[in-house]
Amino acid sequence: MTNRRSEEVWISGTEEPDWLVAGTDEGEQKLKEHEEGGRLTEQTGTRIVDDVLYEGDEDPQERMIINMGPQHPSTHGVLRLQIELEGEIVRRVKPIIGYLHTGMEKTAETLTFMQGPTNVTRMDYLAPMHNELCFSLAVEQLLGVEIPPRAQAIRILLTELNRVSSHLVALATNGMDVGALSMMLYGFRERELILAFFEKTTGLRMNHNFIRPGGVAADLPPGWEVDVQNILDELPPKMAEYDDLLKANPIWLGRTRDVGIITAAECLAYSITGPTLRATGLAHDLRKSAPYSGIEQYDFDVVTGTRGDSYDRYRVKVHEMEQSLKIVKQVLESMPTGDYKTDDRKVTPPPRARIDESMEALIHHFKIYTEGFKVPEGEAYVAIESPRGELGCYIVSDGGSKPLRMHTRAPSFANLQALPILLSDSLMADAVASLASLDPVLGDVDR
Amino acid sequence: MAHNTTPPGFLLTNLNQIANWARTRSMFPATFGLACCAIEMMASGTAHYDLARFGMEVFRASPRQADLMIVAGRVSQKMAPVLRQVYDQMPDPKWVISMGACASTGGMFNNYALVQGVDQVVPVDIYVPGCPPGPQSLMHGILTLHDKIMDGELARG
Amino acid sequence: MADEPEVVEEPEESVVEPDRLLPADPTLLALIESFEDAEYLVSAGQDIVILPKESVRTFAEAAKSAGFEMAADVTATDYLGKKRVRFEVVISLLSVQHNVRLRVRVPVDAEDPTLDSITPVYPGANFFEREVYDMFGITFDGHPDMTRILMPDDWQGHPLRKDFSTGSVPVQFKEANQI
Numbered sequence: 073m074t075n076r077r078s079e080e081v082w083i084s085g086t087e088e089p090d091w092l093v094a095g096t097d098e099g100e101q102k103l104k105e106h107e108e109g110g111r112l113t114e115q116t117g118t119r120i121v122d123d124v125l126y127e128g129d130e131d132p133q134e135r136m137i138i139n140m141g142p143q144h145p146s147t148h149g150v151l152r153l154q155i156e157l158e159g160e161i162v163r164r165v166k167p168i169i170g171y172l173h174t175g176m177e178k179t180a181e182t183l184t185f186m187q188g189p190t191n192v193t194r195m196d197y198l199a200p201m202h203n204e205l206c207f208s209l210a211v212e213q214l215l216g217v218e219i220p221p222r223a224q225a226i227r228i229l230l231t232e233l234n235r236v237s238s239h240l241v242a243l244a245t246n247g248m249d250v251g252a253l254s255m256m257l258y259g260f261r262e263r264e265l266i267l268a269f270f271e272k273t274t275g276l277r278m279n280h281n282f283i284r285p286g287g288v289a290a291d292l293p294p295g296w297e298v299d300v301q302n303i304l305d306e307l308p309p310k311m312a313e314y315d316d317l318l319k320a321n322p323i324w325l326g327r328t329r330d331v332g333i334i335t336a337a338e339c340l341a342y343s344i345t346g347p348t349l350r351a352t353g354l355a356h357d358l359r360k361s362a363p364y365s366g367i368e369q370y371d372f373d374v375v376t377g378t379r380g381d382s383y384d385r386y387r388v389k390v391h392e393m394e395q396s397l398k399i400v401k402q403v404l405e406s407m408p409t410g411d412y413k414t415d416d417r418k419v420t421p422p423p424r425a426r427i428d429e430s431m432e433a434l435i436h437h438f439k440i441y442t443e444g445f446k447v448p449e450g451e452a453y454v455a456i457e458s459p460r461g462e463l464g465c466y467i468v469s470d471g472g473s474k475p476l477r478m479h480t481r482a483p484s485f486a487n488l489q490a491l492p493i494l495l496s497d498s499l500m501a502d503a504v505a506s507l508a509s510l511d512p513v514l515g516d517v518d519r
Numbered sequence: 520m521a522h523n524t525t526p527p528g529f530l531l532t533n534l535n536q537i538a539n540w541a542r543t544r545s546m547f548p549a550t551f552g553l554a555c556c557a558i559e560m561m562a563s564g565t566a567h568y569d570l571a572r573f574g575m576e577v578f579r580a581s582p583r584q585a586d587l588m589i590v591a592g593r594v595s596q597k598m599a600p601v602l603r604q605v606y607d608q609m610p611d612p613k614w615v616i617s618m619g620a621c622a623s624t625g626g627m628f629n630n631y632a633l634v635q636g637v638d639q640v641v642p643v644d645i646y647v648p649g650c651p652p653g654p655q656s657l658m659h660g661i662l663t664l665h666d667k668i669m670d671g672e673l674a675r676g
Numbered sequence: 677m678a679d680e681p682e683v684v685e686e687p688e689e690s691v692v693e694p695d696r697l698l699p700a701d702p703t704l705l706a707l708i709e710s711f712e713d714a715e716y717l718v719s720a721g722q723d724i725v726i727l728p729k730e731s732v733r734t735f736a737e738a739a740k741s742a743g744f745e746m747a748a749d750v751t752a753t754d755y756l757g758k759k760r761v762r763f764e765v766v767i768s769l770l771s772v773q774h775n776v777r778l779r780v781r782v783p784v785d786a787e788d789p790t791l792d793s794i795t796p797v798y799p800g801a802n803f804f805e806r807e808v809y810d811m812f813g814i815t816f817d818g819h820p821d822m823t824r825i826l827m828p829d830d831w832q833g834h835p836l837r838k839d840f841s842t843g844s845v846p847v848q849f850k851e852a853n854q855i
Contacts, residue, residue, distance in 0.1 A: 142598065143605050145550045145580040149557070150598060170826040171598040172554055175632030177811075178835055178842055190627065197555035213720050241558070260565035267562075278555055278651055340745040340772065343800025354772070361775050452720045453768055453779060455748070466766065468753050476758075481749040481768070489803055515554050518595070518826055597828045631835055631843025632827075 134158055142171045146249045146504050149514030153491075155503065162503050165495045167488050172518040180478035184444025185211050188478065190281045192465070195480055196516040197278060198241050201227075201234040202458040203480070204283035209364055210465040211285035213452040217419055222410040223287035224366035229403045230273070230283065231365075231456075232396040233303070237266040238459035239389045239396075242511040243314065246386060249508040250327050252317060262310050269299045286420035287413025300404050304397060311393065318386070328382035332494040332506030335380055342493070343486040346461025347392065348510060351377035351384035358457035370402045382509035389511075392459075419445050444473030453481075460484050460511060484516040535671070542586070542612065543665040545574040549585030549609065551602070553592025556619040556651045560591045563654030573661065582608040587664075589657075590641075593621035594634045606641045614668075616660055617643045620650045699723055703774045707742040711735060724779045729791050732782055733818075736767075736794040744769040744778065747794060750804035752784075752812045756838040762786040763814060767794065767801075784814055793819040811836035 135158050142150040150171035156164040180191050192207045193200040205227055212219065240259040247255025267277040272293055274280035282289045318324045334344070336352040349356055357374040359367050375391040377384030413420045421440045422433040439445070449471040455464035461483030468477040487510055494506040552560050564570045564578065579585040582605045594602055606615070617637050620626035623646040625635035634640060644667070647660035697716050699705050704723055708716050714735070715726040727735055736747075749768040756762055761783035769778045784791055793816035795801050805816045806825040813834040815822055824831065833840050 142601055143551060143582075145578070150553055150601075170824075170828070171595060171601070172593065173595045173597065173632050173826040174554075174593055174628050175630040175835060175843075176628070178632075179628055179630050182842060194555060197558060213722075216720075256561075257566045260562055261567060263562070264567045277653060278558065341799050343746050343748060343798070343804075345746075345748075356772050361772075362777075450720050451724075452722060453749070453777075462748060462770075464749055464768070466749065466751060466768075470758060476755075477753040479749075479751045479753075481751075485803055485807075486748075486800055489800055596831075625845070629842075629844040629847065631840075635845050 135163060146508065148245060148507065148512055149517075151488075151507075151512065151514055151517070153503075153507075155495075155500070157500065160499050162495045162498050162500060165492055165503070167491050169485075169488065169514070169517050172514045174515075174519060176519045177478055177480070180475055182474065184473050185285055185447055185475065186440060186444055188475070189284055190279075192478075192480065193279045193281055194515060195482065195519050196458060196460065196463070196484070196513050198238040198513050199231075199234050199459050199463075200279050201231045201283060202456060202463055204281065205231055205365065206454060206456050206458075206463050206465040206480070207467075207478075208283050208285045209456065210452050210454040210467045211447060213454055214447050214450050214467065214469055215285065215419060216448075217286060217414050217416050219287055219365070219414055220411040221366065221408040223412050223414070225403050225407050226288050226292060226412060227283055227365045228367055228370070229300070229400060229407075230270070230288075232399045232403070233266050233269065233300075235396045235459045236307070236393050236400075237263045239393045240266075242389055242459070243386070246505075246508040246511070247318065250324065250505050252321075252324065255314065255317060258310065258314060258317070262307060265303050265306060269296075269303060272296075272299065284413075284420075286416070287411070289413075291412045297404060300400060304401055304404070307393075307397060311390065314390070325383065327501075327505050328386060328509065330379070330381050330383075331498065331502045332382045332385075332509060333380050334490055334493050338493055339380075339490070342489045344461070344490050346457075346459070346483055346487065347385050347388045348487060348490065349461070350375060351388045352380035353378055358455055358462060362455065364454070364456050367399070369406075370399045372396075372399050382505055385509040385511075446471060446473050447475075455481065458483055460513065460516065461487060480516075480519060482516040482519060484512040484514070485519075488512055488517060536669075539668050539671065543668050546587045546614075546661075546665075547577055547579045547585045548575055548587045548589050549582045549605065550578045550580055551588050551590055551605065553590070553594065553598070554621070556591035556622070559651045559654055560589060560618065560657060563657050568654035568658065570658070570661075573658075573665075575661070582606075583610065585609055586612060587614050587616065588641075589616045589618050590622045590637045590643075591618040593619075593626060593628060594637050594640070595632050596634060599634050599640050602637065603640050614644045614664060615641050616645045616647060616657075616664060618647045618649075618657055618660070619652055620648060623648060626650060701776055703743055703771060703776050704778060707735075707739055707744075707778075710738065722779060723777065724781060726781045726783070729782050729784055732767075732780075732794065733792040733797070735780065736797040739769055739778070740797050742771075743774050744771045744776075746770045746772065747798035747801045747804075748777075750794070750801045750808060752808045752814060752836075754812060754836065754838045759783075763789060763812060765791055765808065765814060789814045790817055791815075792817050795819050810834070813837065 135156050137154060137156050139154055141152040152168040154166045154168060155162055176191055176195060180188060183191055188207050189204040192203045195203050240263045244256045244259025270280060271277050274282040334352060336354040339349045339352055353376055355374045355376045360374055372395045375388050375395060377388050417436045421437045426433040427437055447469040449469055451468040453464055453466040455462050463483050464481030466479040467475050470476040495503045562568060564576050570576045588606060617623045621628060622637045625633050637643060645660045645664045647656055649656050699708060699716055708714050708725060711731060713728050713731060717724050747767060748770045752763055752765045754763055763784040765782045765784055767780040782791060791814060793805055795805060796818055805819055808814050809822055810824045810826050811834055
């Protein structure tokens with residue numbers, strides 16, 4: 073509320089003050105008035121240009137605009153949808169976002185490059201390792217440092233485990249929204265295994281700030297092989313349980329088969345990437361086309377679907393989890409020894425024990441933690457494959473210790489543009505199922 | 520964790536204590552998960568940490584049917600009026616737990632976009648610190664709230 | 677005739693243009709060669725084109741036909757005080773079929789912060805351009821819905837501009853961290 077004094081309080085039962093009403097008015101985001109004649113525009117490979125979907129020959133008086141969210145159990149965070157319904161059929165939908173806007177890009181300009189991952193990790197809070205990795209890779213591109221192989225392998229181990237835990241949440245919420253409530257319990261139960269490993273390694277269950285420019289913050293704890301092997305042993309039978317529940321379940325099939333169809337050309341035109349794009353049949357995965365952090369040495373397949381509907385998106389996620397576990401197994405077997413961060417003392421702090429012995433180490437430690445290390449002038453954009461799609465980080469440095477501009481290309485932000493296509497002429501219940509299968513994370517969308 | 524379930528002298532206490540006991544034993548939270556803390560709130564409701572043993576696994580979607588609002592996550596300027604509206608729709612007696620650093624004080628995001636502490640918008644009973652607070656911390660906060668209600672410290676309605 | 681100084685034949689002067697830097701990759705070469713005013717450079721190993729703002733729409737259409745199906749990202753940077761032209765809109769293009777990326781930087785000055793929208797060519801740039809408008813105040817001509825997307829509709833100012841303060845609230849002991 074921008075024009076309210078902090079002492080003003082509204083007591084329920086009294087007349088509503090204008091600042092309270094104004095705060096929730098749709099304002100500029102109102103669905104626009106119907107134009108004469110309506111239009112359905114055909115463009116190269118796309119079906120619609122804006123949120124007008126229909127040929128306007130029905131009587132517009134029969135339509136009702138309802139508002140779904142921002143506080144709603146199935147909008148996956150604070151997403152607000154303005155839906156124009158004709159009976160039970162969705163005719164127009166407009167997503168309104170910004171309810172979680174945190175000003176992270178502005179905050180990033182006040183934090184040093186080593187503090188940067190703490191900020192970025194909270195964007196896509198279901199895949200925090202990916203955010204940190206993307207940021208670190210962009211900074212390292214500007215710095216030109218080489219990351220030792222053990223650090224790269226640790227990064228891949230953590231990000232692929234994170235992909236599994238993110239897809240588990242996606243399946244859990246997808247199941248819960250469609251009605252399979254036990255899926256929610258299963259998904260979060262397995263996620264606890266992975267979060268326990270993260271807590272042992274990084275100190276936190278979520279938002280770790282572990283992958284930093286120069287390597288990772290600390291080495292893997294002793295006994296990590298046992299924990300990872302435990303995850304690899306426990307997950308496949310549990311995933312068979314999910315298949316028992318969902319894969320051939322007629323209710324699940326009825327609710328997700330041929331619901332929310334999108335084609336590959338539409339995906340590309342609307343900048344949609346990730347499982348949604350791969351479910352349409354296009355095998356575009358940044359882990360293969362632009363490999364990062366040594367992932368090219370591991371053997372895995374890119375999973376694609378065929379029909380581009382919600383059921384295919386679900387299958388793509390399940391198989392991607394299997395492929396990620398395959399990568400984790402290979403990392404476990406072939407983890408190189410060596411440093412977990414680069415040697416360059418101007419970038420990464422020295423080991424704590426050295427501070428007692430060497431004056432130079434003390435100065436480096438002090439400089440890095442207070443002022444921050446300086447990154448040469450330039451700009452870089454690095455993109456990785458997060459569980460939601462192409463996650464990119466664009467950093468402009470002016471030679472100082474804080475970025476001049478830090479921008480994150482958020483996959484969910486672009487993926488939300490698919491909503492009018494997914495929901496066009498669908499039933500209201502399908503709207504919820506399609507939105508759940510799209511798997512947006514609002515922290516990523518609003519930043 | 521051990522929790523005293525039977526107030527002493529049950530049959531001889533006055534109606535207020537019975538009402539407080541009933542309120543704590545089936546407090547329904549309203550879904551107000553905003554960001555990362557929402558995921559930890561969901562994790563505390565699922566099998567491993569299980570809020571159901573306190574009667575609280577039913578997250579009511581409608582604020583009219585809820586008595587506890589756990590503000591889980593960062594509250595942006597755009598969201599603040601919505602937060603207030605949802606709070607006002609909850610019937611008395613109602614309580615608010617501010618979960619996480621961002622909800623309690625604005626957290627690490629001291630900038631233009633966030634309300635610096637949700638107590639600028641709604642009155643808060645319990646603050647749970649953490650970024651995000653693990654399910655154990657959230658449950659500790661919830662049980663502290665239960666204790667305060669049982670002791671009569673938070674007299675509502 | 678003998679008094680005349682010897683006329684030394686001078687070689688024919690031809691106007692020599694400085695060599696324009698052109699990319700090696702054939703897809704990029706085909707695209708950039710035809711745009712005379714596009715400046716190509718390589719920075720941190722990545723291909724960049726600096727384009728004047730009049731050519732944005734035609735460049736986008738040419739890129740689409742050259743195989744850049746996706747506009748992966750549209751953002752902007754505020755170089756207040758650091759560069760002569762204040763803003764730069766940065767468009768990242770991706771070609772899935774050729775596996776090539778290109779970054780297009782378009783300088784936009786503060787006196788006239790407008791630019792042609794590429795949404796008619798790349799519908800996926802819709803939300804990104806709205807965000808640039810919201811955060812920087814750069815309007816895009818031809819965009820179907822040029823409204824704020826992240827901030828509340830009645831918000832004054834554009835937060836990511838350098839002259840918009842972070843808006844931090846003074847917190848006790850914060851002064852100790854002035855570095």
